[in-house]
Amino acid sequence: MASGxxxxxxxxxxxxxxxxxxxxxxxxxxxxxxxxxxxTFYYHFDDVDDLLEWVxxxxxxxxxxxxxxxxxxxxxxxxxxxxxxxxxxxxxNVYNSNSRLYMxxxxxxxxxxxxxxxxxxxxxxxxxxxxxxxFIVKFYANCAIGFISQWMDLGxxxxxxxxxxxxxxxxxxxxxxxxxxxENP
Numbered sequence: 001m002a003s004g005x006x007x008x009x010x011x012x013x014x015x016x017x018x019x020x021x022x023x024x025x026x027x028x029x030x031x032x033x034x035x036x037x038x039x040t041f042y043y044h045f046d047d048v049d050d051l052l053e054w055v056x057x058x059x060x061x062x063x064x065x066x067x068x069x070x071x072x073x074x075x076x077x078x079x080x081x082x083x084x085x086x087x088x089x090x091x092x093n094v095y096n097s098n099s100r101l102y103m104x105x106x107x108x109x110x111x112x113x114x115x116x117x118x119x120x121x122x123x124x125x126x127x128x129x130x131x132x133x134x135f136i137v138k139f140y141a142n143c144a145i146g147f148i149s150q151w152m153d154l155g156x157x158x159x160x161x162x163x164x165x166x167x168x169x170x171x172x173x174x175x176x177x178x179x180x181x182x183e184n185p
Contacts, residue, residue, distance in 0.1 A: 006044050008034045010055045013048070017090055022052065022097040052099055056106050059083070064110050077144070077171070080111065084148065088156050095152045104145055112141040115175070122176045132182040140175060 012033035016025045025048055031041050045051040063083050084091045094103050116137045123133060147167070151158060 013051055017093045022093050060110055108141050108145045111144050112137055115140045123179050127184045128182050136178050
């Protein structure tokens, strides 16, 4: 039952975020929608931000890849953009709030996991230092998050096809090329 209550609280948060910015959503708003008392909310979550973090974790565990398959890694990376776009009102609400940094940090961590899984395969048989390898992974994760931030700053108004085309064009073979540049003789 606890999981069902948490899901109901999460759904209430999403519903409230369609009418209020996340910074204005209160525990009272959420419990009124769910028909539970404040104690029930506080049994599961410390505050609205804690609930929001839980929503991100649940969504990302369900939607985002934990690792990228080498042969179709570009498509796997596009899952991030698809999720953000298909949940644009929720995403932009959070992005335009005090919770922006949490969201971007969380996305970056998940993206680093995926890029790392791909880079491990791309660097097999290459003589590359751990420090350079980590730099490459962080470089690509930061580039992706920077692009996502710019896209959200523009209210996700860039046409999806153009966004996809440009990202795919830049990313295709680029990890392998950067690894080759850092390879030690």
